[in-house]
Amino acid sequence: MKAAIYPGSFDPVTFGHLDIIKRAAQIFDELTVSVLNNKTKTPLFSVEERVKMLEEATRDLPNVRIESFSGLLIDYARDKNIHVAIRGLRAFTDFEYELQIAQTNRKFSGGDLDTMFLTTSLEYAYLSSSTVKEVASFNGDISQCVPEFVGKLIYQKYGYDR
Numbered sequence: 537m538k539a540a541i542y543p544g545s546f547d548p549v550t551f552g553h554l555d556i557i558k559r560a561a562q563i564f565d566e567l568t569v570s571v572l573n574n575k576t577k578t579p580l581f582s583v584e585e586r587v588k589m590l591e592e593a594t595r596d597l598p599n600v601r602i603e604s605f606s607g608l609l610i611d612y613a614r615d616k617n618i619h620v621a622i623r624g625l626r627a628f629t630d631f632e633y634e635l636q637i638a639q640t641n642r643k644f645s646g647g648d649l650d651t652m653f654l655t656t657s658l659e660y661a662y663l664s665s666s667t668v669k670e671v672a673s674f675n676g677d678i679s680q681c682v683p684e685f686v687g688k689l690i691y692q693k694y695g696y697d698r
């Protein structure tokens with residue numbers, strides 16, 4: 537069985553992430569989307585909230601499971617006996633950062649964890665969780681960026697009722 541992990545912050549999940557999840561779920565038998573519990577960042581949503589949002593947004597995808605992890609991705613992947621990490625590439629500017637992480641993970645895992653990049657669909661190439669939060673914080677329209685139920689939760693965080 538071919539399995540992969542799609543790790544990320546997902547704070548919150550966007551249509552860009554969902555595009556990658558759907559496509560990776562077609563390539564692999566099982567896809568684990570895993571939310572990083574990063575104690576050094578101050579996220580808008582708790583890990584539990586992010587996991588719940590991802591579960592709701594992917595409930596029509598039977599071979600996708602949602603988890604969270606802390607620590608190194610290579611340790612988490614080794615524990616799960618998974619050897620492929622999925623990452624989305626939106627633009628050239630993502631490449632250097634992603635290449636460095638991918639090379640580090642491959643080297644430090646002794647070749648056990650490879651990274652497969654999927655290019656984000658062009659319609660979502662501009663999209664990032666940070667942009668979505670910025671626009672929502674000013675009560676701007678994010679309906680093209682995230683599922684409706686996610687949008688509602690983001691506006692709630694910023695004190696808007698819409």
Ligand code: PNS
Nearest residue numbers: 543544545546572607608609610637640
């Ligand atoms: O959505 P993000 O924040 O761009 O995802 C980054 C992520 C989670 C893929 C990356 O930060 C990660 O894997 N962190 C876990 C810690 C780790 O393994 N670091 C070593 C790579 S340099």
